[in-house]
Amino acid sequence: MFDTVILGGTVVDGTGAPRRRADVGIRDGRVEAIGSLPDADARARLDASGLIVAPGFVDTHVHSEIALLGHGYRFGSVLQGVTTHFTSPDGFGWAPLPPELAHELWQTTLFAVGHAPIVPHWRTIDSYLSVFPGNTPVNIAPQAPHCAIRLGAMGWAGRAATEGELEAMKGMLEAWLDAGAVAISLGLDYQPSAFADLRELVALAKVAGGRGAVYNAHIRNNILGREGAWRETLEIGRRSGTPVHIAHEYVNEVTEPLLDAAPAICDLSFESYLYPAGSTHLQFALPTWAQQGGQRALRARLEDPVQRRQIRDAMQQALSTSVASGTRQVIAANRTGRYIGMTLDEAAAAEGEMLGDFAVRMFEEEEPYVLTINHRPGGPEVHDRMVELTARHPLMMVASDGIYHGPHPHPRALGCHARVLRMVVRERKLLSLEQAVHKMTGMPAERFHLDRRGMLKPGYGADIVLFDEATVADRSTWDEPLLEPVGIRRVLVNGETVIEDGRPTGKLPGRIVTRQSRSA
Numbered sequence: 001m002f003d004t005v006i007l008g009g010t011v012v013d014g015t016g017a018p019r020r021r022a023d024v025g026i027r028d029g030r031v032e033a034i035g036s037l038p039d040a041d042a043r044a045r046l047d048a049s050g051l052i053v054a055p056g057f058v059d060t061h062v063h064s065e066i067a068l069l070g071h072g073y074r075f076g077s078v079l080q081g082v083t084t085h086f087t088s089p090d091g092f093g094w095a096p097l098p099p100e101l102a103h104e105l106w107q108t109t110l111f112a113v114g115h116a117p118i119v120p121h122w123r124t125i126d127s128y129l130s131v132f133p134g135n136t137p138v139n140i141a142p143q144a145p146h147c148a149i150r151l152g153a154m155g156w157a158g159r160a161a162t163e164g165e166l167e168a169m170k171g172m173l174e175a176w177l178d179a180g181a182v183a184i185s186l187g188l189d190y191q192p193s194a195f196a197d198l199r200e201l202v203a204l205a206k207v208a209g210g211r212g213a214v215y216n217a218h219i220r221n222n223i224l225g226r227e228g229a230w231r232e233t234l235e236i237g238r239r240s241g242t243p244v245h246i247a248h249e250y251v252n253e254v255t256e257p258l259l260d261a262a263p264a265i266c267d268l269s270f271e272s273y274l275y276p277a278g279s280t281h282l283q284f285a286l287p288t289w290a291q292q293g294g295q296r297a298l299r300a301r302l303e304d305p306v307q308r309r310q311i312r313d314a315m316q317q318a319l320s321t322s323v324a325s326g327t328r329q330v331i332a333a334n335r336t337g338r339y340i341g342m343t344l345d346e347a348a349a350a351e352g353e354m355l356g357d358f359a360v361r362m363f364e365e366e367e368p369y370v371l372t373i374n375h376r377p378g379g380p381e382v383h384d385r386m387v388e389l390t391a392r393h394p395l396m397m398v399a400s401d402g403i404y405h406g407p408h409p410h411p412r413a414l415g416c417h418a419r420v421l422r423m424v425v426r427e428r429k430l431l432s433l434e435q436a437v438h439k440m441t442g443m444p445a446e447r448f449h450l451d452r453r454g455m456l457k458p459g460y461g462a463d464i465v466l467f468d469e470a471t472v473a474d475r476s477t478w479d480e481p482l483l484e485p486v487g488i489r490r491v492l493v494n495g496e497t498v499i500e501d502g503r504p505t506g507k508l509p510g511r512i513v514t515r516q517s518r519s520a
């Protein structure tokens with residue numbers, strides 16, 4: 001007796017194999033049978049005729065874990081069929097830390113999670129992970145957060161780690177790996193991780209790799225430039241022997257030759273959301289010395305007239321260079337809700353201010369954050385070429401980098417996966433449906449050794465999405481980023497329906513999904 005059978009659909013199983021007509025039988029939250037099951041005994045029978053039946057999507061980089069608890073656009077990602085979210089993107093995580101440090105890091109990362117009414121107080125990894133089961137619509141795959149690990153070992157210190165501090169970091173990483181973490185996650189343009197040197201990164205990558213986990217990094221793009229940051233990552237992969245994964249990247253003339261060279265150097269993969277714009281906080285444009293110490297230290301620096309002027313000049317230079325290069329930085333969220341949807345230079349001009357003065361005033365008045373969407377220079381032909389090169393790249397998988405709060409988020413949050421199915425598969429035919437689904441399911445699941453997720457196979461978790469390949473589409477745009485996708489009919493997580501006819505059912509069957517043990 002099955003709990004549920006899904007009848008008459010076309011199965012795209014996540015491995016990249018060709019589609020086939022098959023029914024799917026589910027019991028106790030797992031797929032039990034795939035084949036011809038028209039007369040099987042089942043408590044519930046779902047008609048999937050005319051629909052694709054695929055594994056739920058796995059998002060390896062998504063700023064969702066707090067939104068999933070109900071503090072933000074809780075279903076923004078789930079509505080697209082995403083059923084497993086990795087925690088701690090960019091190394092952002094707040095456990096296990098003493099309360100004061102956790103609070104400081106929380107303030108510094110608010111641009112990614114929004115003003116959720118949460119006081120971070122997780123002194124242990126278990127106390128953090130225990131927040132999620134039964135409280136989220138989807139599964140959570142933990143990553144070890146480098147920001148918290150470094151902060152716990154050495155505070156906000158802006159220098160290389162001592163031997164003792166490095167040992168403390170290794171110990172914390174081991175504890176996360178014991179808890180099933182699939183990767184060490186790093187944000188090397190952010191504090192305090194920006195001060196990690198190659199020795200630290202190779203040592204931590206070795207610990208992760210020794211346990212079958214991946215080194216997953218927002219690389220040091222801002223500090224070293226893209227080429228330098230890619231080269232550093234390849235070197236970390238080479239020296240550690242650990243699989244390395246580069247977050248939110250894309251293929252163009254800078255990265256294409258590096259990707260060609262990579263297989264001879266190390267075991268590399270990368271992910272992309274395929275939009276021609278990024279999103280981060282305004283502090284990102286500050287020189288590293290001015291970011292050191294997080295929000296509280298920045299506030300203190302602004303009270304010193306000399307440092308204030310240096311910060312003003314640095315922001316003036318960085319932002320005007322960015323404007324001159326054709327980058328458009330649109331304000332997506334902040335504390336007061338002003339200037340939303342305006343570019344930084346429009347907002348500064350409206351106030352009759354220079355960009356540097358405007359930025360300093362924002363740091364003070366919008367404490368603790370200004371989130372922007374940063375449109376990269378180049379016309380449609382440049383962006384189309386980027387999509388074509390990136391989507392087809394064999395080392396690339398899809399991840400949204402979605403941020404689920406604020407009035408004007410990047411449209412990737414509610415659109416990324418549905419946009420791939422619409423634009424990359426149906427309209428531009430850059431990938432077959434089977435290939436695209438693989439890049440959103442089986443590929444990330446295998447890369448990060450998820451325990452029986454990301455494919456439709458007997459014994460695997462019953463995370464399943466039913467969609468209409470002819471109509472599935474994102475609707476979120478730069479101007480209306482909160483429009484929900486269409487064509488995703490039903491989403492099951494651990495066998496329970498969380499989205500039905502494109503609407504949340506209210507069920508919260510999410511569990512913790514860990515790294516598969518090596519003997520398994």
Ligand SMILES: [Zn+2]
Pocket residue numbers: 090187218247248
């Ligand atoms: Zn990032």
